Amino acid sequence: MTALDRYVRLESDGLWRPAPDQQRRQVTISFGDATLVIADGAARPLAHWSLPAVIRLNPDERPAIYAPDQEASEALEIADEIMIDAIEEVRKSLAKSRPQPGKLRHWITAGIVAATLALAVFWLPGALMRQTLAVVxxxxxxxxxxxxxxxxxxxxxxxxxxxxxxxxxxxxxxxxxxxxxxxxxxxxxxxxxxxxxxxxxxxxxxxxxxxxxxxxxxxxxxxxxxxxxxxxxxxxxxxxxxxxxxxxxxxxxxxxxxxxxxxxxxxxxxxxxxxxxxxxxxxxxxxxxxxxxxxxxxxxxxxxxxxxxxxxxxxxxxxxxxxxxxxxxxxxxxxxxx
Incomplete structure (x- = not known):
């Protein structure tokens, strides 16, 4: 069972600001399929935030304030401790499962270096030897x-x-x-x-x-x-x-x-x-x-x-x-x- 599976039925209240120039409104927060679902009092979805992309604007502070992206085009304030901990755990779990471009570049670079070294160690000496013996x-x-x-x-x-x-x-x-x-x-x-x-x-x-x-x-x-x-x-x-x-x-x-x-x-x-x-x-x-x-x-x-x-x-x-x-x-x- 994944972290998301454990919290699929968890809900809490929060304050959602749809845009920087708009008023906050009371909403209900729940987990969707790798998303954070923001709904009104009638359970009608107002927004879906991608959990891996969610950013915490005030780390280690309570209530927690989240945004769906770097631009903080929206904001969501949550005071519920259980929901905050759940969001943090799910975000970390999803982040680990994503491809890591930096790590990929690291392994590609390491592979190239290893191939170059293997070429230098195993192929170059023999090729250099053959070429030298051929022209002396x-x-x-x-x-x-x-x-x-x-x-x-x-x-x-x-x-x-x-x-x-x-x-x-x-x-x-x-x-x-x-x-x-x-x-x-x-x-x-x-x-x-x-x-x-x-x-x-x-x-x-x-x-x-x-x-x-x-x-x-x-x-x-x-x-x-x-x-x-x-x-x-x-x-x-x-x-x-x-x-x-x-x-x-x-x-x-x-x-x-x-x-x-x-x-x-x-x-x-x-x-x-x-x-x-x-x-x-x-x-x-x-x-x-x-x-x-x-x-x-x-x-x-x-x-x-x-x-x-x-x-x-x-x-x-x-x-x-x-x-x-x-x-x-x-x-x-x-x-x-x-």
Whole structure:
């Protein structure tokens, strides 16, 4: 039951002024359908006031004086305490049930703000990342890779250089990724991760891995796994994800990325295990490169104590093109000893 329902039969006397320039007259007051009914002594309605619009002209005073609107075009004086309390309760009850424009605006504004924040948090970073990666030229990527490699060498030792061995590294890249590959393999004295793919088309290889391998196919597997570990992502993407939105925006607008950002990224990469390739993706990559899985698995097991489970090797026992000549392999194995 609503407040209006409780007072539907309540009546009282009052003094009603139809207009500011007219005399007051005795009337009977009762409740209608969300209205205050003003009637004469014969119960003939003289006026209907909308209860939600009724205004009290003298709050907290008795007798109470009401008006139907802000202009106070009419006035009604009521002395009956019960009727006054009833009118106040009904007005408050009806006011609560009305739509609140201010609250509606508040919720609309809050919704817009929330949507904007969601857009900024969930959509903008991804869109900005995609746009930046799409426009960074290859020359800039090579420059970023060179800066990262310089930071890597402070931890791993200088890149090992030998003309014959570097040619063998090029042969390895071609055998794994195909002729014309932009990827460049460099060897450092000590890299705990074995092999890491870096921006600028760099794959950094551990000299110890070369020494531990009995077959260049095993090393080719590590090179392949480091690249596949990127998934379908750009090799520059991990750098920007760690650096954040401001750095990504800076690279997009100025074409530059702070060296200290690249240094922090390098340190973070070298302080954690190598990213792991998805086994199914890696298995398909081995098949596409026409490389058997087993030599890679054996070498990975020897280094970490865990043999990667790549499922059935479709090339097991099948002939495959050699990775490189024996002389090239010996040169590559000894690249850091020259």
């Amino acid at each position: 030229p290859n020359a800039k990527r090579v420059e970023i890779g060179a800066i990262i490699l310089a930071h890597v060498q402070t931890k791993t030792g200088a890149v090992c250089r030998d003309t014959t061995a570097q040619a063998a590294a090029g042969t390895l890249a071609t055998r794994v990724f195909g002729a014309g590959t932009p990827l460049n393999i460099v060897v450092v004295p000590k890299l705990d991760q074995g092999a890491l793919a870096m921006p600028g088309g760099l794959i950094i290889l551990d000299a110890g891995l070369l020494q531990a391998a009995d077959d260049p196919v095993a090393v080719a597997g590590f090179v392949l796994a480091s690249h596949v570990a990127l998934g379908n992502h750009d090799s520059l993407e991990p750098v920007l994800r760690q650096a954040g939105l401001a750095t990504t925006f800076g690279l997009l607008t100025t074409g530059d990325i702070p060296r200290d950002v690249l240094q922090r990224h390098t340190e973070a990469v070298l302080d954690q295990p190598a990213p792991q390739a998805d086994p199914a993706d890696l298995r398909r990559a081995f098949a596409a490169a026409n490389l058997p899985q087993r030599p890679y698995q054996v070498l990975a097991d020897a280094r970490s104590g865990t043999m990667p489970d790549l499922g059935r090797d479709t090339l097991d026992g099948q002939p495959s093109p050699p990775v490189m000549t024996d002389s090239a392999w010996i040169s590559l194995q000894n690249i850091c000893n020259r």
